[in-house]
Amino acid sequence: MKYLAGQYLTLQFRINGRRYVRPYSFSSAPGIDSTLDVTVRRVPGGIVSNYINDFIKADDVIEVQEPIGDFVFESDESTKTVVFWGVGSGITPLFSMIKHLLFAESLIKIHLVYGNKSKKSIIFHHELEKIKLAYPERFKVYYFYSKEVFFDDESHNFTGRINSIFVQELMQKIEHPVKHYVCGPIGLKNTIKESLLECEGHLKNLFSEDFEIVKNPEDFKDIFDQEIRLDFQGIENKITINKGNSILEEALELGIELPYSCQTGNCSTCKGRLLSGKMRMIGLEKPRTDLTENEYLLCCSYPLTDNVYVEI
Numbered sequence: 001m002k003y004l005a006g007q008y009l010t011l012q013f014r015i016n017g018r019r020y021v022r023p024y025s026f027s028s029a030p031g032i033d034s035t036l037d038v039t040v041r042r043v044p045g046g047i048v049s050n051y052i053n054d055f056i057k058a059d060d061v062i063e064v065q066e067p068i069g070d071f072v073f074e075s076d077e078s079t080k081t082v083v084f085w086g087v088g089s090g091i092t093p094l095f096s097m098i099k100h101l102l103f104a105e106s107l108i109k110i111h112l113v114y115g116n117k118s119k120k121s122i123i124f125h126h127e128l129e130k131i132k133l134a135y136p137e138r139f140k141v142y143y144f145y146s147k148e149v150f151f152d153d154e155s156h157n158f159t160g161r162i163n164s165i166f167v168q169e170l171m172q173k174i175e176h177p178v179k180h181y182v183c184g185p186i187g188l189k190n191t192i193k194e195s196l197l198e199c200e201g202h203l204k205n206l207f208s209e210d211f212e213i214v215k216n217p218e219d220f221k222d223i224f225d226q227e228i229r230l231d232f233q234g235i236e237n238k239i240t241i242n243k244g245n246s247i248l249e250e251a252l253e254l255g256i257e258l259p260y261s262c263q264t265g266n267c268s269t270c271k272g273r274l275l276s277g278k279m280r281m282i283g284l285e286k287p288r289t290d291l292t293e294n295e296y297l298l299c300c301s302y303p304l305t306d307n308v309y310v311e312i
């Protein structure tokens, strides 16, 4: 299977009769690891992450979609340093990219700033320490612990969350030009964005991956329950979209197995065409200039009028 460091694999399961599709970033790196690895952290109450942790065992066969994702390192002559910013399971694509860069880009220095609740909860702690020893001149790790107190800042352990003072101090210490890769909750992304804007004045070297869509309740003020017509594989379905649910979420609830993967508006697997009425996409983190006027990502689409007719 061909993939790039930083991309993800979409796993498909049938649980209690319903099809569930979830993307998981590769934690292995192509050409370096002999196995194809994904790393799944339990989300409290989450259907698939708990199913995988509780029931999946060696030799099980899992249906997957082909690897996709644009959270990858694009090689260029000028980059001197890459900083990876991660929290919790956000380490997975970063870990893959770190291994790839250390192996394939011999001149680039790498810094990983990695937030966790405690030392015990760090995914890949042992592996990261081993890589640190193997590349002492090129790879530095800074651990932040939000629920544990450390006093040894000298050894790159910090108490609290990754913060703007740290970002700005690090930016003064490292060789530029720098590229930044962020994977973690919205709070982390905002901290990095704001700090870089302050010290760099732009965000053109910042790349991020979202594991979850963030919805702002303000965006739903003029959205109400609406009945829509949804044409899927030539069959017309009349379904009610309850306020707050996307067209994809509601269709899946009703057993209409629309295609999807990321559910964050990045992959286009759920792209549909609006034939009548008005819809709005909510929660898109990256601008999607590739969509035509009538094309909508149904994982982020909400009907605004009572005459919406969509086909996929």
Ligand SMILES: Cc1cc2nc3c(=O)[nH]c(=O)nc-3n(C[C@H](O)[C@H](O)[C@H](O)COP(=O)(O)OP(=O)(O)OC[C@H]3O[C@@H](n4cnc5c(N)ncnc54)[C@H](O)[C@@H]3O)c2cc1C
Binding pocket: 008, 022, 023, 024, 025, 026, 038, 039, 040, 041, 042, 043, 044, 045, 046, 047, 048, 049, 050, 089, 092, 093, 209, 210, 211, 212, 262, 263, 264
């Ligand atoms: C591109 C991409 C790559 C990803 N890579 C990884 C990975 O490498 N490792 C990994 O463990 N996960 C990864 N995820 C998240 C993963 O796809 C699932 O969303 C996650 O495992 C939860 O699925 P679930 O079925 O257990 O939870 P669901 O049943 O879908 O959700 C249950 C509840 O948890 C909330 N929730 C959903 N996802 C998260 C989350 N990530 N953190 C906190 N709360 C959440 C939901 O809002 C919901 O309220 C990735 C997501 C994307 C979009």
Ligand code: FES
Binding pocket: 259, 260, 261, 262, 263, 264, 265, 266, 267, 268, 269, 270, 271, 297, 298, 299, 300
């Ligand atoms: S499922 Fe990826 S864009 Fe909608």
